[in-house]
Amino acid sequence: MQLGTTLRRTSHALALAAALALPGAASAQESTDAIKLTLHDWTGQLITTQLMGEVLKKAGYSVEYVQADYLAQFAGLESGDLHVAMEIWETTGRDAMDASTATGKVENLGPTGMKAKEEWWYPEYMKEKCPGLPNWEALKEEACAEAFSIAETAPKGRYLGGPVTWGGYDEERVEALDLPFEVIHAGTDAALFAELESAYQREAPILLWIYAPHWAPAKYKGEWVEFPEYTKECYEDASWGSNPDAQYDCGKPFGEIWKVSWSGLKNKWPGAYEAIKAFTINNDEMGAMISAVDLDGKSVEEVVGNWMSENEDRWSKWIE
Template sequence: MMAAALSTAPAHAADVPESDDPIKMTIHDWTGQALTTHIMGSVLEDMGYNVEYVQADYLAQFAGLESGDLHVAMEIWETTGKDALTASLKTGDTVDLGETGMKAIEEWWYPKYVKEECPGLPDWEALNDCAELFASPETHPKGRYLGGPVTWGGKDEERVEALGLDFEVVHAGTDAALFAEIQSAYQRRQPILAWVYTPHWAPIKFEGEWVEFPRYSKECYEDPSWGPNPDKTVDCGKPRGWIKAVGWAGGEEKWPAAYEAIRNFNITNQDMGEMIGKVDLDGMPISVVVDEWMENNRDTWQSWIPKN
């Protein structure tokens, strides 16, 4: 085994890999994150690194990243993971590996045809007038909001309470179940209010809109006096913004060239949404989609690799 590098200076190509120990990259429960991680993992393998993929919970993974049991997480979304990332970075045991180029939106979404029966949308204040439109037998007379898996966070129950919405949050068990139900409702032109995010194939394929809640601010999540409800926090929409990679701090010294390559990773929402569609809609294996992207975008990913 090669000795680990003792400097965070960029490694020369001849020095890579600096260690034969595997770089453990986390895999979560949505297709896009698996694609992002396997693309970057393939690049690292091309550089000579040993890569291991480890299934991990999106928010709970930070304990493993801080201890060094896990090494790299490719997608922390500002929309749902900002607080957890900020707290982790403050420990000094993890490092920010930079933005991935993708821009995150995760919000309540409805098909555009729903506005025929609820014309006040996308204003959030129209939701209570239309709650029964979205009701299910289990939630009636309250509306049903189909949220993402519980592990994704998102504060939807808190949002419902703070804004006084006549809705119940029902969490999908998996990413696949969430979008299968959305697709089924869309094909039958049935009302549905659900968690939709981008980058993803759904906003590309389906004509719809995100609900416009009071604009997110940090104070909304921390200060009850901010926003329309003076007694509650989370009386606003979700944050929108970056998607970042994060790593175990010890990796800076152990695999400096790998960390530099990860910082150079960059992909667009459009490219990622199309790849997710190939997996979720066309049934292509993730490995095939990754190989196809790597073959067709050789100049792009090779530009991430540090030069001498």
């Protein structure tokens, strides 16, 4: 790291400390209160959030991590009880995010740099039992549904969804597309992928929610089901699509993973506000870190610490 960068970062931290110490400082002064970043229930989000938190600590801020429900957190962000959410996925969180930003109490701080994909996924070996895949219409066939069934759902197939808190409209999609499947939700992110590992090793039937960035699409051979392409009208207008009486008769949206904050962040912690806006990371980086935690047994803290050490020139620019 160059000396000039070090001095600039040190100068920023000292200036922040000085501003915080002045009782009569101008309205632009930075608060000494802790910035509350939300934690959810999947590994990537824990990594993203703690990366941002550690960068803010390097700039001299006090940081607090708060466990929060993915969708219900917006109430806390609107009230200012929570301050920053580092991952709102276009695929599942866009509606809640738009409703919250429309109040003026929550601000979209831009993309994280990661691109989100979340969809129904099956192992490659299941194509022999349901040869019409990846076309979604293959799932309507009785034989195909039975191929994906388990004792608890037979003769219907089982779709293993993510935790209920993730949203995603899977039950609505099953009903709208008249699929002979029952949606069963995994209790946790870890349970979801533990079941995939078990089924894959036995070549047992499984159809489940897979998302990227994640290690699973790289580790296991398989495909995403190809549903009718998502449009906004599909989620809002029942007359759109193959079922004129129901919404959600299409696939899930693809797109950005966003950062959002309480709208008061920019006035209370202007430097932190700019640092969070500057934060960016890509799918490959995140996939490697998730793999290090979930497959290699490293702790989130260890993985975050390694990234911080290896990328100091990069994150130091976020807090200049």
